Amino acid sequence: NAGVTQTPKFQVLKTGQSMTLQCAQDMNHEYMSWYRQDPGMGLRLIHYSVGAGITDQGEVPNGYNVSRSTTEDFPLRLLSAAPSQTSVYFCASTGTSADTQYFGPGTRLTVL
Amino acid sequence: GQQLNQSPQSMFIQEGEDVSMNCTSSSIFNTWLWYKQEPGEGPVLLIALYKAGELTSNGRLTAQFGITRKDSFLNISASIPSDVGIYFCAGSTTSGTYKYIFGTGTRLKVLA
Numbered sequence: 001n002a003g004v005t006q007t008p009k010f011q012v013l014k015t016g017q018s019m020t021l022q023c024a025q026d027m028n029h030e031y032m033s034w035y036r037q038d039p040g041m042g043l044r045l046i047h048y049s050v051g052a053g054i055t056d057q058g059e060v061p062n063g064y065n066v067s068r069s070t071t072e073d074f075p076l077r078l079l080s081a082a083p084s085q086t087s088v089y090f091c092a093s094t095g096t097s098a099d100t101q102y103f104g105p106g107t108r109l110t111v112l
Numbered sequence: 113g114q115q116l117n118q119s120p121q122s123m124f125i126q127e128g129e130d131v132s133m134n135c136t137s138s139s140i141f142n143t144w145l146w147y148k149q150e151p152g153e154g155p156v157l158l159i160a161l162y163k164a165g166e167l168t169s170n171g172r173l174t175a176q177f178g179i180t181r182k183d184s185f186l187n188i189s190a191s192i193p194s195d196v197g198i199y200f201c202a203g204s205t206t207s208g209t210y211k212y213i214f215g216t217g218t219r220l221k222v223l224a
Binding site: 004031033035040041042043044045048058059090092094097098099101102103104105106 | 145155162212215216
């Protein structure tokens with residue numbers, strides 16, 4: 001049981017480049033979400049999904065797109081990276097109650 | 113947007129001491145969560161609280177859902193070196209949506 005996996009662990013982009021951060025879970029959880037964590041700050045919700053085919057915006061959605069074609073996968077796309085998107089990105093999945101929430105190990109992204 | 117004030121921001125304590133930290137919100141929450149994050153890893157859920165006044169323990173950790181529903185407290189008894197990390201609170205104003213707002217964290221350092 002791998003839980004929540006994220007790839008890559010580290011990534012450096014140039015301004016304007018695009019990329020996709022991958023997130024997968026093997027717990028058959030319906031709810032998945034993406035957060036970003038900046039120094040000295042808590043996690044902020046970017047996008048979330050309550051099931052395959054259903055996504056919605058969180059607190060800081062601008063510059064990011066998501067899709068949820070399967071229950072297992074929830075990729076996060078940066079269409080045109082900006083230095084302000086330098087951050088650590090965490091994916092999480094949640095089962096039927098809040099105490100079944102698990103975070104992935106994170107992707108550390110630097111945009112030059 | 114909604115704010116979660118978490119205090120203290122950081123603390124140094126001696127091994128064996130008890131630790132207290134708290135979170136306050138400008139909004140009424142339906143769920144409070146407490147996490148621990150260690151360097152280079154994602155947050156790990158410690159305790160989930162679902163109703164006002166609830167007191168829940170997880171080993172040496174005890175958390176309470178404030179009766180005003182605008183605050184929560186976490187206590188760690190008899191701290192040990194492996195308690196080092198950043199502790200986050202998170203709250204949700206809407207039951208069942210799992211859209212959480214995170215505090216800025218309390219960085220705990222334990223002196224042996």
